[in-house]
Amino acid sequence: MAENEIILRFYRRPNALISIALALYGISTHFKTGDCVPKIKAVWEDVKIDPDHLKDFGEVCGLPPHGEFLYPLYPLTLIYPLVLRVLGHKKAPLSVFRMLNTRLQVTSHRRIGVDESLRVVCETGALRILPKGIELDLTSAVQADHETVWESLHTFYYRGKFGEGNSSHFEQPELSPISEPKTLASWYLPDGIGFRFARISGDSNGIHYSSSYARLFGFKRDFAQPLLILSKSLSCFSDFDPSRFRLLALFKGPAYYKSNVTLKGLPTEEGIRFDIYWEDNRKPSLSCQLSR
Numbered sequence: 001m002a003e004n005e006i007i008l009r010f011y012r013r014p015n016a017l018i019s020i021a022l023a024l025y026g027i028s029t030h031f032k033t034g035d036c037v038p039k040i041k042a043v044w045e046d047v048k049i050d051p052d053h054l055k056d057f058g059e060v061c062g063l064p065p066h067g068e069f070l071y072p073l074y075p076l077t078l079i080y081p082l083v084l085r086v087l088g089h090k091k092a093p094l095s096v097f098r099m100l101n102t103r104l105q106v107t108s109h110r111r112i113g114v115d116e117s118l119r120v121v122c123e124t125g126a127l128r129i130l131p132k133g134i135e136l137d138l139t140s141a142v143q144a145d146h147e148t149v150w151e152s153l154h155t156f157y158y159r160g161k162f163g164e165g166n167s168s169h170f171e172q173p174e175l176s177p178i179s180e181p182k183t184l185a186s187w188y189l190p191d192g193i194g195f196r197f198a199r200i201s202g203d204s205n206g207i208h209y210s211s212s213y214a215r216l217f218g219f220k221r222d223f224a225q226p227l228l229i230l231s232k233s234l235s236c237f238s239d240f241d242p243s244r245f246r247l248l249a250l251f252k253g254p255a256y257y258k259s260n261v262t263l264k265g266l267p268t269e270e271g272i273r274f275d276i277y278w279e280d281n282r283k284p285s286l287s288c289q290l291s292r
Contacts, residue, residue: 006091008042014081016204023088023096037093041123042082049114053077053200060197061231062187069111072242073231075120075150076106079140080202080227082122083154086138093127093136094158102135103173104226105153106247112142112149119143125153128170133159173248175287178273181264185236191258194222201227223254229276229286233263237272237290245271246291254278255285 049070057074058066066074087096112118125137135157142150194209203225206213211221230249234240255261255278265274270291275284 004036005039005041006089008040008082008085008089010042010044010082010085011046013044013202014042014085016081016084016199016202019081019084019088020204022090023084025090037124037127038091039124040086040089040091041121042085044078044082044120047078047118047120049116049118051114054114056196057200057231060193060200061228061235063231063235066114068115069113069242071231072108072234072240072245073106073227073247075112075142076152076227077201078118078120078142079122079152082120082140083138084202084204086122086124087136087156092124093134094160098158099136099156100159101154101226102157102251103155104230104247104249104251105173106245106249107151108242108245109149109151111243112144116144126170129162129164130157132161133157134162173250175248175250175273175289178264178266178275181266181275183262183264184274185233185263187232187261189224189255189257189259189261194224194257197225197228201225203227219254219256221256221258223256226251226286229255229261230288233274233276233288234290236263240272240290241292244292248289248291250287251285252283252287253281253285261285 054066054070054074057077058071063071084096087099120142122138122140125139128135135155138154140152141148198204198209207217207219207222208225209222214222226249255276259279262277263274264277265272272290274288276286278285
């Protein structure tokens with residue numbers, strides 16, 4: 001273990017209630033520029049896929065039967081419980097309850113079989129001080145037989161003043177607006193599934209299932225986890241190859257429950273550029289690029 005590195009090991013799925021309790025107990029609010037932030041790594045060994053959990057994921061997302069492989073974004077349900085433990089650790093820079101997930105990058109190297117034994121790793125990455133907050137990257141990997149088969153990078157934002165920025169050499173991932181996009185699909189987001197999907201996905205933030213809690217943070221009501229929206233979106237692309245792909249998703253705003261969602265996009269040389277809209281909102285809730 002490297003100096004100033006914290007390793008958390010798990011041999012079963014981390015309990016969400018315990019994770020929240022630990023985050024409350026070790027809540028951190030005093031990060032300052034120049035503070036030493038240790039690398040925090042969570043490792044989940046010998047992961048076996050629960051067929052009922054996988055089935056529930058597909059049902060809530062409105063997906064067809066999965067067959068012998070995992071759904072393309074299902075590995076995120078293995079990663080989110082580790083994310084909560086890492087960001088909720090007392091040595092994390094700030095409180096997990098202040099974070100906002102602003103973007104996600106996924107790289108799939110091959111399909112993952114439902115019967116494979118997996119190892120999941122999640123660890124803190126770069127920390128950037130911005131004019132109005134800080135960004136923290138979390139890198140994750142799903143491994144099978146010592147081979148990395150699936151990777152993700154989450155970026156979280158904490159609002160506040162933390163001194164002069166140190167991100168001048170970092171180029172933020174951006175996506176150009178789509179010129180004359182075509183409507184590719186639309187569906188209805190029913191009320192009452194947020195808590196169930198929070199338990200399935202591991203993304204247990206109360207803003208996704210409690211209207212009262214969401215309003216405390218300035219939202220109209222509870223809204224869907226990006227994973228729910230993205231999983232449904234990928235299933236709408238008939239020529240999508242789930243074996244090898246890259247996905248960049250920029251989280252722009254909420255897609256509220258009890259409303260209609262519209263998927264608009266156009267093919268590109270790399271794959272497909274698409275945006276996801278809530279009701280008649282002119283600005284997308286998610287902007288995405290799916291590449292081969």
